[in-house]
Amino acid sequence: FTKRKLDAATLEDLEDALVQADLGVQTAMQITKAISAGRYDKEIAPDEVKAILASEVEKTLAPVAVPLTLDRSKKPFVILMIGVNGAGKTTTIGKLAQKFRHQGLTVMLAAGDTFRAAAIEQLKVWGERVGAPVLAREQGADAAGLAFDALQQAKANGSDVLLIDTAGRLQNKAGLMSELEKIVRVIKKFDDTAPHATLLVLDATVGQNAMSQVELFQKAAGVTGLVMTKLDGTARGGILVALAAKFGLPVHFIGVGEGVEDLEPFDARDFARAIVGLEETV
Amino acid sequence: MFDGLSEKLSGILNTLTRRGALTEEDVNAALREVRRALLEADVALEVVRSFTDKVRARAVGAEVIKSVSPGQQVVKIVHDQLVEMLGADAEIIDLNAAPPVAILMVGLQGSGKTTTTAKIAKRLTDREKRKVLLASLDTRRPAAMEQLAVLGKQVGVDTLPIVAGQSAVQIARRAMEAARLGGYDVVMLDTAGRVTVDEGLMIEAADVKAATDPHEVLLVADALTGQDAVNTARAFDERLGVTGIVLTRMDGDARGGAALSMRAVTGKPIKLIGTGEKVDALEEFHPSRVSSRILGM
Ligand SMILES: Nc1nc2c(ncn2[C@@H]2O[C@H](COP(=O)(O)OP(=O)(O)OP(=O)(O)O)[C@@H](O)[C@H]2O)c(=O)[nH]1
Ligand SMILES: Nc1nc2c(ncn2[C@@H]2O[C@H](COP(=O)(O)OP(=O)(O)OP(=O)(O)O)[C@@H](O)[C@H]2O)c(=O)[nH]1
Ligand SMILES: [K+]
């Protein structure tokens, strides 16, 4: 409760707190430097320090807190989900489909992960849950070909939204990344404005490697927005701050559980407060 | 991003022309770079602190050797300390118990448990000629049981028949019973992913453990993990008594500081690493290689 001087030691503690939330050393230093400007050596109550810190983090995040908007003139509006293995792509497709269904839209899902065991069955369960037909082929089929078929069918059915799942892949694997490029190329062949959204899914536990994920997925597939999953755990996902500073890509949603409703819009203020360890404001 | 800790340390230390021992000042200057390098490699902050303390104790007062530069010398001390903390020797899966030996696989969602379960089963079957039974206790994730069944077929290992409606503990009991009756050596129990703050699911895992008395409890964790590695490792170890760690996605380009974090806070060995999506992409853990990787060397 005692006031504390905003001196070098305090600033170092703040920097450490940010590092522990995965902001990375550089971003943590930039933010603590910003809050010390004009306040250095002044007495500040501990809660106030956190609030100042949160508002500084929020400043970086606010510009990327952009909702995903569907252009209804695109029919189907094509969303491609990409990311490293196990990040939460398939689950997020299920949750997004539910949101669109609640808006009265018709949704089709494409089981583009033709590699992983039971990836197709997993998406089919989600399709049943949310009332969306799933286009699938057998395991091992060509993912780009499947995406093309799905576009054709979604168009023929008059679906409002088509969500295309892809296999998880690590961004340093050239072969798998060029397979992803091919998927995008084939989609563009059908409709050169598609995919209308290419969402990179990031796991909240991820550390500094997310920087390379965004860079390389961006290069291969042209990421238009991010979703961060698993924020219901203990990880704070602070790498989003470093990503916002470097890439400025929109962050659309956060995943907060495994259930169909566990997807929330990204809110810069809430996220910033959680990062610095302040209670969420209701 | 990291063009060698060696170069940076050389820059700092090699301007020293004096001979003799490394002073505390020299070492502290070097350790600031070491700290940063480790944090950029995703080693958890608290582990970085204890690590740099140990290096300081080793390096201050060390005689500068004529044949190497002070920078190289500190890098060697850092590397050796890392190897020591990572566990020096490779430890393998311990099956030394009365069969059927249960192996419980636990971890966060999507860390690679199911895939790793199949990989280990394949290894035990092919290399150690064990008769292995696989069972999925994941009643939550869509098609989790089918996933394990497909993988089991792929590696030629039996999976427990799927019975709808059973709880994780019921399935675990059924698996142990089936293994006893079927003369299996090993039963691998794949569990649902869980965040550690999910009290209900952590209790479920503890109940499974109590019902099956596993000889190994393997924490499957992602090499891409950042600072949260310490929370995860600590929580699973405290609740379930982890006996070893498997680090997946080592085929990625992450530095893998989570290895040091998890090892340091639990004291539990890293037993294996996952190096790909295919069922044979499983390797022994080599502390020296991982140490070099963390240091970007
Ligand atoms: N706690 C929690 N778990 C999640 C969340 N999102 C996804 N998961 C879980 O994470 C695991 C992996 O999710 P998937 O959707 O299969 O991930 P993926 O990216 O499709 O994985 P691959 O296709 O294998 O690359 C599953 O157990 C999901 O239930 C979330 O927001 N919170
Ligand atoms: N590149 C790579 N991918 C891996 C490795 N291990 C697992 N995977 C992939 O990671 C994803 C998730 O693997 P799973 O085995 O389903 O993970 P899990 O922990 O069982 O997931 P949940 O049951 O949902 O908690 C899949 O796409 C796997 O193919 C690895 O060592 N390297
Ligand atoms: K991860």
Ligand SMILES: [Mg+2]
């Ligand atoms: Mg998937």
Ligand SMILES: [Mg+2]
């Ligand atoms: Mg699983």
